[in-house]
Amino acid sequence: MKIRYGLGVATVLVATIALAGCSGSPAPAASDGSVSGTLTGVFDVNFKDTMEEIVANFEKKYPDVKVEFNYQGGDVGGLISTQLQANTAPDILLTFPGGDAGSGANVNVVTLASQGKLMDLSDQAWTNEVPEIWQSEVAYKDKTYAYPGAAQPLAAIYNQDALDDAGLTVPETLSDVYELCEAAAADGMYAYAQGLGETLAGPQMLSFGQTASLVYGPDPDFKSKLDDGSATYQDSAWVDQFEIYQKMFDEGCFGEGALGRDRKQGGDAVAAGKAFGIVDVGAAKSAMVATSPDTQYVVAGIPASDDGDLYVTALPGYTVAANAAAKNPTAAAAFMEFLAEPAQSVIYANGFSSVPIIPNDEYTAPADLEPFAALLASGQYAKLPNLGAPEVQVALNEGVQSLLLGDDTPESVAEKMQDAFDAANK
Known part of the structure; x- marks a missing residue:
């Protein structure tokens, strides 16, 4: 599975295949006298x-x-x-x-x-x-x-200037998220400009962002449990995330026309101050900066609960x-x-616009990355999920769209992901 946006590729998630081949040659020792x-x-x-x-x-x-x-x-x-x-x-x-x-x-x-x-x-x-x-x-x-x-975030990217003008702050809990949606509507805006019409990657972004806190942060071995059959998508907190998705959609968090919007249009809306934020990969911020270079942005984890246990998704x-x-x-x-x-x-x-993967005392995060860098430093992060097969990613994106159209339920979307996982791993 590829998430393409600015970096060319963020990561790849595919089923494990048989090991083969041999290792490369050792690196020669380098010294000032021999490097020429x-x-x-x-x-x-x-x-x-x-x-x-x-x-x-x-x-x-x-x-x-x-x-x-x-x-x-x-x-x-x-x-x-x-x-x-x-x-x-x-x-x-x-x-x-x-x-x-x-x-x-x-x-x-x-x-x-x-x-x-x-x-x-x-x-x-x-x-x-x-x-x-x-x-x-x-x-x-x-x-x-x-x-x-360096590790880039898959997180909420907010227009800090728009938040400041509205007297609002970055949400720290799920209740804060819903309150931001309500406040945005009162201001004639919307909270999250998700590109829900971009079938290949748009719907998955919020799911990947919130399952860091619901699934993969608390249980980094979830994929291994899928592999050995001790866990399934439909019996996991993936269902909780889909319930959140449904509620956010019903409460107008994504604005009018969200199911026809792509990620680029979503980013443009944030840059223009029509929406407060978008959940996407950190590289998406570059396009926003290019569109509105004088705007201040901030990147933060997207909450999925009120317990204060916030994780962020990170990917190389x-x-x-x-x-x-x-x-x-x-x-x-x-x-x-x-x-x-x-x-x-x-x-x-x-x-x-990322954070060094190898710990580095010389690195100071710029203001827009401070919340993300703090979560990485404290270990409150999860890697981009390995869904198990490309077919599962397809089931996720299509399932979220179907859910928001009223043709699926949180449980049935998770079941479709599990069916795709099982079929790919027979």
């Missing part, structure tokens, strides 16, 4: 400024190295896959987190590492600092193959790896080590 020559790389053109700042700092530290990055738009992952197959890939590679071991042309870390295409970075000190919850995104068979980058953006067949392996290893240094990690995170 030309180092090549490929990255997303949307983040060229961020990577170029890091590259300039690397060249300053290693003046005998000339770094040449190729910045691409469009399907950068497809380009890298083609280059790897043709043995023409550069030394440093943009990669996607996680994935499954075995064959395949995607450029997820686990997939490429299992095929022996990525450099083993396990000897680098920073690999021991990757939090356990994120290790599966960059490791294969207990070895680390990629820099984990791009990861960065070194080619196992790098033409300049020593410089490639040095660059990977440099990328993980605290100062460079801050540059990387800020460029993605």
Whole structure:
């Protein structure tokens, strides 16, 4: 399952397949005296400024190295896959987190590492600092193959100026959420500009945001319980989330025409001050800033209860790896080590409007990310849910639309997700 918005890909959720392949070659030791020559790389053109700042700092530290990055738009992952197959890939590679071991042309870390295409970075000190919850995104068979980058939120993105003008604050409980909906209606606005008409990803956003508190934060092993049959969607707090969804819709939280709105239109409404917020991936805020650059925004968890036990959903953006067949392996290893240094990690995170995954005392969250960063620091977060199969995501998005149209119930939507899960895992 892919959530595309600005970052190109946020994460991938697919069923586990058989392990295959071999591990990559160990990273050579890097030293000032041996780091020289030309180092090549490929990255997303949307983040060229961020990577170029890091590259300039690397060249300053290693003046005998000339770094040449190729910045691409469009399907950068497809380009890298083609280059790897043709043995023409550069030394440093943009990669996607996680994935499954075995064959395949995607450029997820686990997939490429299992095929022996990525450099083993396990000897680098920073690999021991990757939090356990994120290790599966960059490791294969207990070895680390990629820099984990930064975590972006899947959370509520509010127009802080609009809230201030209305004398309102960011909701901290579910009751606060309903009160925001009521206050918005009184002001001729609406609270959450969800893109409920965008079948591929719009309806799922609120569900992913609230199940952090209802399901995956309190029970990080929920997916494993689905796998062994000790849990089902219909007997879980997923049903509670769908009940909340129904109530929010009935109370006008999403405004007129929500079932025909896409996520971009929702973000535009928030930027224009027509809605107070939207629950979406953090990368969506970039489009809002581009539309209304002088507006102040804030990113916070979306409450799902009144017990004060708030979790936020977090997901990795791009990861960065070194080619196992790098033409300049020593410089490639040095660059990977440099990328993980605290100062460079801050540059990387800020460029993605995200928070470093590796703890970093040099990082100070900007005002708009402070609530999200605080939840990460306190451990009050859950990774983006692994639904078990792409078919389950389809059942979720279509089921929410059907629920809000009155053709399904919270229980029947959850049952449809379970049916899709069972069918995909026979």
